[in-house]
Amino acid sequence: MRNRLSQLLSRPKRLAAIEACAIGLVAGLAAMALGESVSLLGGWRQQSARLVPAYVALPTIGLIAGVIAGWLAGYVAPGSSGSGMSEVKAVLARVPMPMTLRLAAVKWLSATLILAAGFPLGREGPTVQIGAALANQLSHWFPTSPERRRQLIAAGAGAGVAAAFNAPIAGVLFVVEELLQDVTGITLGTAILASFVASAVARIGGSRSWNLNFEAHLSNTIHNSFSVPEIPLYLLLGILAGGLGVLFNRGILLSLGFYRRFFNVALPWRVGMAGLVTGIALATLPIVFRDNAGLRHLLLSGEADWQLVAIVFCVKFGLIILVTGSGAPGGLLIPSMTLGSALGYLVGTLGHYVLLTGSPSTYAYVGMAAFFCAVSRVPITAVILVFEMTSDFNLVLPLMIGVVTANLVAEKLETGSLYDLLLEANGIHLSELTRSPEPWAELKATQVMQPRVETIASDLSLDDALQVFSQSSHRTFPVMAEGRLVGILSQKDVVNRLRQGTNEHLLVADVMTPSPVTAIPEDTLAHILHLLDRYHLRSLPIVDGRKLVGIITRSDIIWIEAAYLNGKENPIGAKTATSHIIYQTRAPEIGKGRLLVLLSNPKTAKMLMEMAVAIARDRHYEVEVLHIIVVPPHKSLVEVPVRTVLGEKLLRQARNLGLVWQVPVHTQIRVAHDLCAAVLQTIESQHINLALMGWRGSNRVPTEWIFSRLVDPVIQQATCELILVKCNGQTQFDRWLVPMAGGPNVKLAIELLPALTSLSHKPLVRLCQVFDPADRAPDLTTLDRAADFLDPYLHDAISTVPLYNSSIAEAVLNYARQDDSDAIVLGASRAGILQQVVNGNIPAAISQNSDRGASPLANHTVIVIRSAISK
Template sequence: MIRLGHILWKRLSRMVLRPKRLAIFEACLIGLVSGLAAALLGQSVGWLGGWRQRASDLFPVYYALPLIGLVGGFLAGWLVEKIAPAAAGSGMSEVKAVLAKVPMPLNLRIALVKLVSATLVLASGIPLGREGPTVQIGAALANQFSRWFPTSPDHRRQLIAAGAGAGLAAAFNAPIAGVLFVVEELLQDVSGITLGTAILASFIAAVVARIWGTHSLDLDLNLVTPNTSFFAPEIPFYLLLGILAGLGGVLFNRGILASLSFYRRFLNISLPWRIGLAGLVTGIALVALPTVFRDNAGLRELLLAGDANWQLVILVFCIQFLLIIFTYGSGAPAGLLVPTLALGAALGYLIGIWEHQWLGLSLATTYARVGMGAFFCGVARVPITAVIIVFEMTTDFNLVLPLMIVSVTAYLVAEVLETGSLYDKLLEFKGIHLGKEADSQGPWTELTAADVMQPRVETLSSRMRLDEALQAFSQSSHRGFPVLEEGRLVGILTQKDVANFSQKGLSGDRTVAEAMTPEPVTTHPKDTLAHVLHLLNHYNLSSLPVVEGRRLVGIITRSDIIRVEAAYINAQEDLPGPKAEPSQIIYRIRASETGQGRLLVPLSNPKTAGILLAMAVAIARDRHYEIECLHVIVVPRHQSLAEAHVSMRVGQRLLRQAMRLGQAWDVPVHTQIRVAHDLSEAILQTIKERHINLVLMGWKGSTATPGRVFSRVVDTVIRQAACEVVLVKLKDHSQFERWLVPIAGGPNSQQAIALLPALTSLSRTPTVNLCQVFEQDEIKPNTTSLTTAADFLKQHLDGSVTTTPVHATSVTDAVLECAKQNHSDVIILGASREGLLQQVVHGNIPATISRNSQQTVILVRAASTGRGQN
C-alpha cells in the first residue's frame, strides 16, 4: 500500500512539474500570495490610519500627531535595521537591480519586514505610497518560492518579474499596467520574460486585492466619474501640462537624491531615529496645515472630485512635494509612485482651472486625472505604463488620447533635461550602474568563485584545544581560520571569537567548537564574482569560504578580488587591438631534473644578468633547486606570433652564460626563449607550466606609469604569481657585505630572514644589521621579533649580527637613515601582497624605500600557500 502511494505521488509530481504546468501553478501561487500581501498591507494601513484619526480627535492634536509619527517611524526603522536592512526605502530600485542580475538580498524575511514596517510608516501619516513595498514584497515572495522549488536562473528571473508585476497590479488594481511597468521600467526588455506568467500573476493579484483589499487607489469605485471629452483646442493646455510635468519630474528626482545626500552628510544617525524624525516633522506639519492634509487618500479625492480652490491646490502641491522628498530621504520603507499621482493631480487641476476659465471645454478634474499620468511619467519615464495605469484606475476611454499627449511630452522633456528614471538614479546613488554596459561588467560577471579562490586553505579542527589554536594565530598573519569537522565546514574561528572567549574567563583547554562562530557565511564555486563581492561588503568580511555542500574547497580574500581587478585593468590597458595570444617557446634546452623545486630567472639585460644569476645559484644551492632561465622576445600585438621574425642572438648569449655558471656550481639549469605579445603573461605562463617555486626578477628602481607600484610587468607578476617572488633593484657596482634587514613581522618578513643565509654566501665577511621601527611614544618596545630573528641568523650564517630598535614617526625615513648611517650595501625587505595593492595612494613603504635608497634593494613576497580569514 505504501509503495502504491509512493508511485502515485511520483506520477502526480511528474504531471504537475512539467515546465508549462509548473509555470502556470507558480504564477497562480505568486499572484495569490502577492495579492493577499497587498490586501493585508492596505487593510492594516486603513485600520491603523483610522486609529490615528480617532486619536487626533480624542487627544490634543498638537502632540498626538507628532508623537504618533515619531513612534511609528522609529518602530519601522528599528524593525528594518535589526532584521532586514535591505527593506529600507521604496524597494523598487532593488527589484530592478535583481532583475538586472545584480546580486542583492530578496527573500521572505525582507517581505515580512517590509509588510510590517510599511504599515507603520504609512499609518503614522508619512505621505508616501504602498506600491513600492507591494512590488518588493511580491518580488521577494516569488524569489523565495523559487528557492524552495529550485529552478534555473532564467526561470527565477521570470518569477521575480511576475511577483513584481503582481505587487504593482495589486496596489493599483491595474493588472495590465503591472505587467507593462515590469517590462518598460524594471526589465526594459521583453525577451527575458515569459509574458504569460507575469500576466497571470498580475491578474490574480489584482482580483485578490479587489475582493479583500482596500480600494483607495481605484478612482472608479470611490468617485462618480464625470463625463469627459477631448477637443482639439485643448491640445496646447495638455502640451503645457506635459512640459510642466516633465520639469516637475526632473525637479522631484533631483530633490529625492538631494534629500538622501542631506541625511547621509548632515543627519548621520541610526535608521530608527531618521525615520522617527521624518514622522515627527510630518506630524508637526499636519498640525499646522488644514485638516484635509491628515488623510492622504482624502486629499487626492478632494482634487479629483473638484471641490478645491486654486489656493488650496497650490498649497497641496508645494507642501506635499517638500514632505515627500524630506520623508523619503530618511530611508522610510515606502514608495513614491502614489505620491507622484497626487502631485500630478494637483498640477493638472491647476492647468484645468486655467483652461476652464479660458475655454470652458473640460472640467478641472479631467486635467487632474490626466496630470497623474503626466507626473508619473516625468518621474518614472514609463509613458505606456502611465497611460494604462490611469486608464485602468478610471476605466474612462476618453482619457486615453490626452494621456498619450501629456505622457509623451513629459517623457521627452524629462529625458532632454536628465536621462534615466528615478530608480536608475537611486541605484546610481548606491553605486550600481545599470544599462547596456551592465551585461558586461568586466570580471564581476565573467568570473566565478572557482576562478578566483585559493584551493589550499589553512584550517583548524573543531576538536582542537583552544590554546593550540592560539599558537596557530601566533604563527600566522591570518585573522581567522575555517573550522572543519570530519572534512565538513562547521564554523569560523576569528581573533574576535578568541577575545570574547577570553573575556568570559574560560580556560584554554576548551575546544575550538566552543569558541567558533558556527554556520559562517559561505559562497559556492559557481557563484559570480559580483555575488562574492556583495557578500564581502554586506557582511563586512575580509574573506569568504567556498564550499560544495558542506565541504570546504577554497577561500577568497579581498586581496584575491583586488588581484583579479588589477589583472583585468592590465588587460584593458592593451586595448584597442587584437587579443594577445599565449606565448610560444622557440628555443629550449633541458638539464637533469634532480632538484627539489625550481627557481625562475627572467633575463633581458646583459648588465645585470651576471649578478641575478649569481643570486639565483646561491638560492638554488641552499634549497636544492633547479634554475629555469627565461628570455622573452616581445612582438607587437597586431603581429601573429607564428609569423614573427625575431632574433635570438641576445637571448642565446644570456642563456649560455647561465648554463656555464650552473655547470661551475653543479646546479641544473634549464633554458628557454619565448616569443610573446605580453611579457608578464609569458612569465606567468612559464610559472604555471614549469611549476615554479620562486621567481627572481630584476627591477630598474622606478616607474613613470601612473597607478603602478613598481612597473606594469612586475606588479602583475607580484599580484598573480602563486609562488614566492624575489624582486631585486641592483645598484651599479653592487657589493654584498653590509646587509640591513628591517623587521616588520608577518610571513613576508619571515621569508626575507629565511632567504638571507643563502644570499649572504655572496659576501666574504657579511655584516647583518636587524632594525625595527617603533612609535615615538612607545617607551618599552617589544623586541621579541628582533631577538628571534637575530638568534636564527647567528646559527645559520658566518658573520656578525646586530639589532637596532629605532623610534621614529616615519618607517621609510627611519630605514633610509639607518642604511645611510651603517653604510649598508643591501636592504632586504618583506612586502605583503595587500600592501602592494592597497597602499599605492598613500605610499607603499617597500616601493618608496626602493626608489629613494642608494643601496641594492631585495624585496621578498612569500608564496600564497593557503589562506585563512585574513
Template sequence: MFVKGKIFWLRLSRQLLRPKRLAFVEACLIGLVSGLAAVLLGQAVDWAGALRVHISYRWPAYLVLPGIGLVGGILAGWLVERFAPEASGSGMSEVKAVLARVPMPLNLRIALVKLVSATLVLGSGMPLGREGPTVQIGAALANQLSNWAPTSPEHRRQLIAAGAGAGLAAAFNAPIAGVLFVVEELLQDVSGITLGTAILASFIASVISRLYGTHSLDLNLNLAVTHTTFFAQEIPFYLILGVLAGLLGILFNKSVLASLALNRRLLSLSLPRRIGIVGLVSGGVIALLPVAFRNNAGLREILLTGDADWLFAAIAFLVQFTLIILTYGSGAPGGLLVPTLGLGAALGYLVGATEHSLLGMSAATTYAHVGMAAFFSAVSKVPITAVVIVFEMTTDFNLVLPLMIVSVVAYLVAEKIDHRSLYDLLLEWKGIHITKEPSTEGLLAQLSAADVMQARVETLSSQMSIDEAVKAFSDSHHRNFPVLEKGRVVGIVTQKDLVSIAAQHLDTDTAISQIMTPEPVTVSPTATLAYVLQLLNRYNLSCLPVTEGRKLVGIITRSDIIRVEAERLSGNTQQVEPKSAPSYVIYQTRAPATGKGRLLVPLSHPQTAQTLLDMAVAIAKARNYEIECLQVIIVPPNRVPSETPVQISKSLQLLQRAVLLGEDWRIPVHTQIRVAHNVAGAILETVKDRHIDLVLMGWKGTTLTPGKVFSRVVDTVIRQAACDVVLAKLDEKRAFDRWLLPMAGGPNSSQAIQLLPALASLSKSPQIKLCQVFQPNESIPDTGLLENSVNFLQRRVKGNVMATPVHANSVAEAVLDCAKQNNSDVIILGASRESLLQQVIQGNIPENIYRKSNCTVIMVRSATA
C-alpha cells in the same frame, strides 16, 4: 517492486517539475502570497490611518498628529535599524539592483520588517506610498521561495520579477501595469517565461487585492463617475501639462537625492531619530492645514472629484512636494510612486482650472487624472506603464488620448534633461551603476550541452557487481558513473551510493542495479546551458548524462559550465561561442536506430566506396552500430551553401549502394548529402550533429599540400574529431587475409586490437601476426603485451594468430621488413592526435610505414588518446 515504485514517482515528479510547468505553479503561489501581503499592508495602513484621524477629532490635532508621527517614526526606524537595514526607503531600487544581478539581500526577514515598518510609517500619516513596500515584499517572498526550491539564476531572476510585478499590481489593483512595469523598468525582458510568470502572478495578486483589499487606489470604485471629454482645442494645454510635469519630475528626482545627501552629511542622527523627527514635522504641518490634508488618499480624491479650487490644489502640491522629499530623505520605509500620483493630480488640476477659465471645455478633474500619468512618467521614465496604470484605475476610454499625449511629452522632456529614472539615480547614489552588458545567463542560453559536454564517458554495466564498481571508482577520478544496459542509460551510481552499501547490508557480489539511482535526470544535446544549470541546482547534482533518446552521447558537469564562465570573464570566448554551420544538408534518409553507436563513412570516390562500406559493415556487425554515410558537395567560398544549386544524381547513386548493402546485412544505414565550403568542416559537423562514435575514412596516400602530413581533410579530422578515427589507405588488391599489427602499448594500440576482430572478418581465413620492436640491447624483452594480445585475439578471431618480438634500431624499417617477409595484405597501426602528426612531420614511424608500404594500411586513433 520497490524499484518500480521509485521509478514511477521519479517520472511523475519530473513531469510536474518541468521548468515551464513549475514556473507557472510558482507564479500562482507568488501571486497569492504577494496579494495577501499587499492586502494585509493596505488594511493595516487604512485601519491605523482611520484611527489616527479619529483621535485627531477628539483631541487637539496639533498635539495628536505630531505625537503619532514621532512615535510611529521612532518605532519604524528602530525596527529597520535593528533587524533589516535593507528595508529602509522605497525598496524599488533595491529590487531593480537584484534583478540586474547585483548581490544584495532579499529574503523573508526583509519582507516581514518592511511590512511592519511601512505600516507604522504610513499609518502615522507620513506622505509616502505603499507600492514600494509591496514590490519589495513580493520580490523578497519570491526570492525566498526560489531559495527553498533551488533553481537556475535566470529562473530565480524571473521569479523575483514576477513577485515585484505582483506587488505593484496588488498595490494599484492594476495587473497589466504590474506586468508592464516589470518589462519596462525592472527586468527589461520579454521572453515567454518572463511574461507568462509575471502576467499570472500579477493577475492573481490583483484578484486577491480586489476581493479582500480596500481599493484605496481604485479610482473607478471609490470616486463618483465624472464626465470626461477630449477636444482638439485642448491639445496645447495637454502639451503644457506634459512639459510642466517633465520639468517638475526632474526637480522632484533631484530634490530626493539632495534630501538623502543632507541627511547623510549634516544630520548625524540614528535612523529612528531621523524618521521620528520627520514624523513630528509632518504631523505638525498637517495639523495646521485643513482637515482634508490628514488623509492622503482623501486629499487625492478631493482633487479628482472637483471638490477643490486652484488655491487648494496649489497648496496641496507645494506641501506634499516638500513633505515627501523630507520624509523619504530620512530613510523612512515607503514608496514614491503613489505620492507622484498625488502631485500629478494637483498639477493637472491647476492646468485644468486654467483651461476651464479660458475655454470652459473640460473640467479640471480630467486634467487631474491625466496629470497623474504625466508626473509618474517623468519620474519613473515608464510612459507606457503610466498610461496603463491610470487607465486601469479609471477604466475611462476618453482619457486614453490625453494620457498618451501628456505621458510621452513628460517623458521626452525629462529624458532630454536626464535619461536616468528615479530608481537609477537612487542606485547611483548608493554607488551601484547598472550597465546593460551581455549577461552570463545570456551566454548560457545561447550555448547548448553539445557545445561543452565531454563526449567520452566512463560508464558501468548494470550487470557489474558492487565490488567491481568500487574498483572502478578507485581507479578513476570521477565521482559519478552512468550505468548502461544494452548501450542505453538505465541509472547512475555515485560515491554516495557506495557509502550507503553498509547501511543496506548488501553483499559485494550484488549487482549495482540494486544501489544505482534508476531513471537518472538527463538532458538532450540541444538543451541550453541555462537549462542544464537549472537541473543541476534543482536536483543538487554535480553532473548530468547527455542522451539522445536513451543513447548516451556525453556527460556535462558543473566544471564544464564553470570553464565556460571563466573563459567568458577572461574574454576568451572563441572556444565556447556557438559556431555558425558552414554546411547545409540538402538530402537525408533515416533508418531505425539501435541506440548502440554510429559509424560515419564519408564517401567520395566510387573506386574505394565499396571497400570502405565492406569495412564499415564488418565493424557495425561486431558492435551493433548504425552506419551514417555522408556525401559532401563542395561549392566556392563566395557562394552560400544553403543558396547554391547543385547536382546530386551521382551522390544519390553512391548512397543508394550503401543502403542496399545495409539491407543485405540488416544494418541500419542513414544517409545525407551536405553542401559545404570544405569537406573537413562538413565531416566534423556531422560527427557533432549525429553523435558519431567512429569515423572510417579513406585516403589516397599522397598530398600536395605544403606542411600537411596526410591532407587538409584528414589532418583536420584527426586533430578535431571527438570520436575514434580509422584511416585506411587502400591498395589495388583490396585483400584482407594477412594482417600485421605492430605493438607499442597505449590506448591506440589497444583500440587497434579491439577493432581487429571485426575487420578480420572480411577474410574467411585470416592470418594475424603481431610484432613488437625492441632495441638490440634488450637481451630479454618483455613480451607480456604480445602474449596478452594473442590471447585476446585467439578467442575472437577464426584464424591463425601469432606473435614475434623483433630487435632493430629502426621501428619503421623493422615493421616494413616484417610486412614484406609475411607478405602482409594489411598493416594496422595505432596513433594519437598530436604525437602522430609530430612523428610524421619528423619522418618517424607512421609516415614511413604509411607511405613506403605497398599494402593496405589502416591507422586507428582513439578519441581518448
C-alpha cells in the same frame, strides 16, 4: 499518482504557471494585509487626533512610529529602508542585495507603521519589494537556476505593482518597461499570471488600493471629455509635469545628501525626526491633509478650489522630499501621482476659465500619469495604469499627449528614472554595466589587466620616488601601505612638488593623490574606458576591496580594440566559466589577506572551519568559505536546478563561527562540472593567499593519483599557500608531531603551528628529525631553531626528538604510534611533489599508512603544508 504529479511539475511551462500563481497569491495577500492594517491604524490615528489635541497626538505618533520603523529597517533587516523599488531593480540587474523572507516581513511591518502614521508615501514600493522577496524565497525553497530565479523575482515585483494599484496589465508592463526589460515567453507569461492573481486577490479581499473605486466616482458627476482646442493645455501640462518631475527627483537626491552630510545620525532618529515634522505639518494644515486617500479623492472628483490644490501641491512636494531623504520605508509612485493630479487640476482650472470647456478632474488624471512618467520614465505603463483604473476611453488621447510630452521633457533635462538616480547615488551604475558599444567592451577587467604591478611605498622619500621614476618607463605608480592601495602617484605630482622647492623630508604619502579612482575585476572594459575618459587618467588600478590585484592602461585597451579590428574574436583567450556562483554572502573586507576553506562533508566541516578561523585570526586574514555542487557535464550550469540546503547550512555554521572568533567570513556556493577546476577558479578570482582543504587520504585511490583526483591538480596548479588535512574523526588535538627536514614548507608549517595549536586545551608538540642509523653525530640545528621559534608561543610544551631509521615514513609513523600523536604536521616538497612517486612520496606515504594498525591509537590526522609557488 505521485509519479504523475512529478511529471506534471517537471514540465517547465506548467511549473512556471504554478510558481506564478503562488507568487501572485502571496503578493496579493501581503498587499491586502498591508492595506487593511494601514487603514485600521490610520483610523486609530485620526481618532486619537480628535480625543487629544492634534498638535500633541500627530507629532507624537509620527515620532514614535518613525523611530520604531527606522529601528526595524536599520537593525533587524538592513536593506528594507526607502522605497525598495531601486533595490529590486538592482537585484534584477544581478547586483547582490538582500532579498529575504525577513526583509519582506520587516518591510511590511515598518511600511504599515509609516503609512498609518500619516507619512506622505505610498505602499506600492513596499509591495513591490515584498513581492520580489517572497518570490526569491520561493526560488530557494524550490531550487531553480539563477536565470529562472531572476524571472520569478521580476514576476513578484510585477505582482506587487498589480496588487497595489489593482491594475494587472500595468504590473506586467512595469516589469517589462522598467525592471526586467525581458519579454521572452516564459518571463512574460509568468509575470502576467502572477500579476493577474495578485490583482484578483487584492480585489476579492477588498484591498483599499489607490484607485479608490474609480468606477463609482465616474458614475456620479465626473464626465471626462477631450476636444482639439485643449491640446495646447495638455502639452503645457506635459511640459510642467516633465520639468517638475525632474525637479522632484533632484530634490530627493539633495534630501538624501543633506541627511548624510548634516544630519548623519542613526536611521531610527532620522525617520523619527521626519515623522515629527510630518505630524506638526498635519496638525497645522487643514484637516483634509490628514487622510491621504480622502485628499486624492478630493483632487480627482473636481470638488476642491484651486487655492487649496495649490497648497496641496507645494506642501506635499516639500514634505515628500523631506520624508524620503530620511530613509523612511515607503513608495514614491503614489506620491508622485498625487502631485501630478494636483498639478493637472490647476492646469485644468486654468483651461476651464480660458476655454470654458473641459473638466479639471480630466486634467487631474492626465497630470497623474504625466508626473508618474516623469519620475519613473515608463510612458506605456503610465498610460495603461490610469486607463485600467478609470476604464474610460475618453482619457486615452489626453493621456498619450501629456505622458509623451512629459517623458520627452524629462529625458531632455535628465536621463534616467528616479530609481536609476538612487542607485547611482549609491555607486551602482546600471546603464554603464549593461552598455556594450563594441564586442570587446563586454570583456572583464580581470581578463585584460596586468596582474603584476609595479608599486611604490607610501613612506618612501620624494627624492627616492624620483629615482624610481627615472629607472622605470611608467608615469604613474600605485601607492601601497601595509599591503593595501592607499593612493596614486604620478610623475607630474613629483615634478610639480620639486619645483616648489619644498621637498625636504617629504614622503610619497604627502604628495600622492589619496583615494584614487579604481575598478573591480568584474567591471567591463566599457566601464573602465568611461572612468579613464571621465577623470583623464592614463591607467586604472584594479582592486578587490582595497587589495591591488592588477592594473589596466589605455595601451591595454587599444591593443584589445586593434585585435578585434584585425579579426581576432578572442585575442586574449578569455577563459570560459568552469563554475557558476548561485549563492553568496560578503563580510567587511578588513583583512590583510584571504584564506579559502572548502566545506562539503558535515562530519569534518567544523574541524576544518575551526582551523581556518584560527589561522585567519593569527594572520589577520578574511575567510572565504566555498561549497561546490557538481553537476553532470551535459547539463547547463545556469539552468540546472540544484538543492542548496546542505551548502547553506554549512555556510551558516561557518558564519556563526566567524562571529564567535571575530573573523570576517565570506561564503559562496558554486555549481560546477569539475570540482578541481571550480576550486582553482575561486583561488584565482578571489585572490586567495592560503587554501585549506580536506581529503580522505585513503590508500584505495587509483595509482595515477598520489593524494587524490582533486588534491593533486590543486597542488600542481594553485599558486597560493596550501594546507591539506586528512581527517580521521578527531575533534580534539593535543599531541602534535612535526617531522623536520628543512626547506620552505617546513618553515611555513612551523609558522602556522602556534595558530593550529590554539585549538588545543593542553598542546604538546614533538619536533622530530630522521637521521641515518650510521650517523653518530647528527646535526640538530634545524630542530633547535624550530624549538626556539615556538618557545615564546608554547613555552614548556615543546620537545625535540632525533629518530634513526633508513625510512623516513616508517620512522615517523612508528614514533606517532608510540607517542599516541593526534596530528602529524608535514611540509610538502616545494616543487615536483607529485614526481616524488618514483622515489616514494613521503607525505603521501605517511598519510596513506597513518590509518593502518591494530590499535585505534594508530589513527592520526595528517596535515600537509605547501608554501606558495610562482606562476
